[in-house]
Amino acid sequence: MREFPPILQAKNLTKTYGENVIFKNISLDVYKGETIVIIGPSGTGKSTLLRCLNLLTPVDSGQIFLEGEEITAPSVNQDQVRQKIGMVFQNFLLFNHLTALGNVMVGLTKVKKMPHNQAKEKALQELERVGLADRAHHYPAQLSGGQQQRVAIARALAMDPLVMLFDEPTSALDPELIGEVLGVMEQLAHEHMTMLVVTHEMGFAREVADRIIFMEKGRIVEEGTPEDLFERPQQARTREFLGRISELYGKREKG
Amino acid sequence: MVIQFFTYILQGTSVTLAVTLVALPLGLILGLAFALLYNYGGLWVSRLAAVYSLAMRGVPPVALLFVLYFLLSGRLVNLSPFWAGSISLGIISSAYQMEILRGALQAVGESQMIAARAIGMSRFQAIRYIILPQAIRLAIPPWSNEASIVLKDSSLVYALGVPEILRRAQQLSATTQQPFLAFGAAALIYFILVFLANRGLDLLAEKTKLPNAAA
């Protein structure tokens, strides 16, 4: 079934900040077209892991491979690697001085050196994809949080990434705006975009994930299909966490 | 009589403007370079930039002007009083402009840099296309203030014998025994120049302002 090698592969990653070991010997294979959801308590190292995967933060040891090529090798052009790994942040981080269209275009014109008209056309397509073609000329401050996050997704998609990383993309949103962002992500999953998603949205994890990874204190405690984790968790810690999280978030999902 | 006063002093205006138009852009280029070095240059470079700023701002401008003037007109190179004075003022202003730009760069924030790097921009591209356009907008109001200070401090080159507004007023005051009229005219001209500069920069700030309310 699975194509080898994995599109993104992490081998024995270790990351420390000073004395503080954030994670140790984490390994992870992400296959083409797969949606992986990472869950776990906060402070566990999920964000740090994502930042390491697209080389925004250096790891202390271990290797990362993208399409079989080691991107942690010293000779690698890191800027080129980051073009191929899209990232969506909790706080959207749109470029405040650019319109929605400008946000999506800037990577195309400045990084990919695409001609202006072609970049504009492509950017408008990406905005269309997230349902925001009619907001192309709005500045971030003129958009709702949900719209900003969808523009941020379009900005990342415009670079035609091999993998998309999402770091709690709905955690900063008002409850009524979460659905529109999750909707876009679900659509991407159906289009077989390869995605690695950190989230507390258990509904999304259950419905959309091919695999769920439960991380705690810098370790992968358990991983498996949604059925495995939700119906037959092997570890006591996983059961406890899922119990707590459904208590916290379950009410809101219903209400 | 009043008209003659005015026209005589007004002839100094072009010199004042020339000094300002050398000093201000020079200070901007140097200040920007030092601000970028401070923010992105690593620990030691950043410390050096901080020392530069402290040293330049810790001495009265006129004392620094004389020190730099004597270095620039004889010791190191031999520049005319006009050029030596203007360049000196530019160097002094660069420390203040550095502080303005440094604050603006920091106000834009590290997260914009992270977002820019995440789509594959190099540090240089991120600074050029993402950080600076935002920082410059933030810097216009305090920079407008610095522009009026440089405009007024350009009168310091008077001490080097450059015939700008204040020097001409001084000469006129001595020959006509009308200090009130002479210095009053000079003050009025400075005020008009500063007023126009600030208005112009206010308009620029207004024009480049980002919308911030939901449409």
Ligand SMILES: Nc1ncnc2c1ncn2[C@@H]1O[C@H](COP(=O)(O)OP(=O)(O)O)[C@@H](O)[C@H]1O
């Ligand atoms: N830049 C940093 N410097 C020092 N410590 C950091 C830094 N970034 C994260 N940490 C620490 O790493 C740990 C994991 O953080 P994070 O990856 O954000 O966890 P999560 O995303 O799972 O909540 C936390 O204890 C946090 O304080």
Ligand SMILES: [Mg+2]
């Ligand atoms: Mg996090």
